[in-house]
Amino acid sequence: MAPSETKAFLQEEQHIDSVHQANGVTKPVAAAGGRTGEQVWDTKTQQYHAGQDWTVLEKFIEDYSVTTNALGTPWKAKEAAKRAIDRCDHYPPANQEPGKSSLAKFIWPEAYQQYVGHLLLGNGASELIDLITHLAPRGTWKPGPFPTQYKEYERSAKNYNYKLLAPDSPEKANIICLVNPCNPTGDYLTISEVKQWIESNVLPGGFVLVDESMQPWHSPDFRKDSLISQRSYIEDLYKTTGISVFVIHSWTKLWSCCGLRLGSVICPTAEDHAQKLKSIQVPWSVNMSALAFLDSAANDMEYLEETWKITPLWRQHTVDKIKEMFPSWECHGRDFTSWIWVDTNSAEVAKEAVRLSQSVGMPVRSGTPGYQHHTYIRVAVRNPDLLPTLLNAWKPLLNFNN
Ligand SMILES: Cc1ncc(COP(=O)(O)O)c(C=O)c1O
Incomplete structure (x- = not known):
């Protein structure tokens, strides 16, 4: 979601929440402070996946936890999907x-x-x-x-x-x-x-x-x-x-x-x-x-042409900035992929990186649930304009032995 769309979406959500409240309906998870996507899953019964933090974080800007396209949803296809809702009275x-x-x-x-x-x-x-x-x-x-x-x-x-x-x-x-x-x-x-x-x-x-x-x-x-x-x-x-x-x-x-x-x-x-x-x-x-x-x-070939052009550039930029700040972190994955698999070399640092990313509304995926790679985080490729906010949130990690 582009930042402007996220804002509009959250405003719409707030409106829906207030209608629910007026009708006595509570939204149990999203309203609770300090919760994360991990708690949305019934992990005893369901397989954990990323991409749930956005539903529960009090502040949300961008989802770095999923491997979706950094360009966001192709707008023409999104419009087509919206138009199809008009026919939802048919199978x-x-x-x-x-x-x-x-x-x-x-x-x-x-x-x-x-x-x-x-x-x-x-x-x-x-x-x-x-x-x-x-x-x-x-x-x-x-x-x-x-x-x-x-x-x-x-x-x-x-x-x-x-x-x-x-x-x-x-x-x-x-x-x-x-x-x-x-x-x-x-x-x-x-x-x-x-x-x-x-x-x-x-x-x-x-x-x-x-x-x-x-x-x-x-x-x-x-x-x-x-x-x-x-x-x-x-x-x-x-x-x-x-x-x-x-x-x-x-x-x-x-x-x-x-x-x-x-x-x-x-x-x-x-x-x-x-x-x-x-x-x-x-x-x-x-x-x-x-x-x-x-x-x-x-x-929509235009969207794909842009994807092939932009993703490796934004990815390399993200890798460079991460390495500049944390020289000991290792960034894995091919240069065309829409994410970076980052080894922080410390389970404690990885855990804190996840927590700090959530605190600024830019959740990254922990390598722990499901994957059991405790020193790793997965960081999506996103618009470089957003990266300074995430890196700024990670400044306390510089106090760990990197
Ligand atoms: C490699 C891979 N395959 C399949 C899936 C399933 O995705 P979906 O059910 O959303 O199509 C995912 C989702 O993260 C994935 O990463």
Whole structure:
């Protein structure tokens, strides 16, 4: 959200709060002082994710805790989503069109008609991760080779009673999951490394989930470096070994629309996979606004050109400023990614950095909940104009031994 929009949003929220109060309705969490997003989750039951602080902090300026696009939501797509609300007295189209075909054209500009049947949209990638894990052959589950990764894959695997293997286990598994580039570590494998990883880690007949949500940031040539360009490899692998490779995208990051919920999966085949997933998917899980949003965003090349130009510049600026202030902190991740995985080298410093960021309404993500990387924080790439406020809030950290 741009700062001016945040202000308008908070004013609107205050207005809604006062209407609620007049009607005797209380807003239990947001009104409570000193609470953080961590407390919004029922962490005994739910998997913790970032991006909740904004709902509870008394002061909120910008969300540095999520990996959404620093440019904010594409305005044309947002307008399309708003217009779609006018038709909310109707059901969304069950075939997910025209959003689905627009996304297919975006993914395969030259061959979308050939592959649109392999594509399924979901209520965020999270819905699809769960559906595919449900469909996969039961047995063992293994994450990608990096020390930690996005946790929804593991949550689903636990729910469906897979035996969890460590990322470095030499054992091949029935279902393997790779987040590439890896959120949060920022590690990235090339296509040939991904293929090597697949072939060394999955059992014949197994499922492979490759999450490329952050890969389109790569460059205007992102398709060439992605599994979306590897249709023949994926089809041959299925024919010869029964191994099913699914390519997953959360579009809530690239197009900064987490609140709308939008994800997709490219299945290895239309008949054996996409149709099966469709048969177990709850109907209308992608609502009208999200479909209209997608139809517009997938055609907005201007926004993407700007994303490819601006993100690495703003990212480098953020890294430089952090290093200038805290020379011992280590900044990880590829230069095109929309976040920085920062090792402060001290659990105490990391904890305090999180607290201080919340105190100025600019929450960063702690590396502790879920990831268990206690000395790390994840910092989103954001407009450099906002950075001095965050760095200023971190000044007390200079008193620690950095
Ligand atoms: C790598 C990755 N995949 C998938 C998701 C799921 O996102 P959503 O359900 O919002 O599409 C996320 C969210 O943080 C993510 O980081």
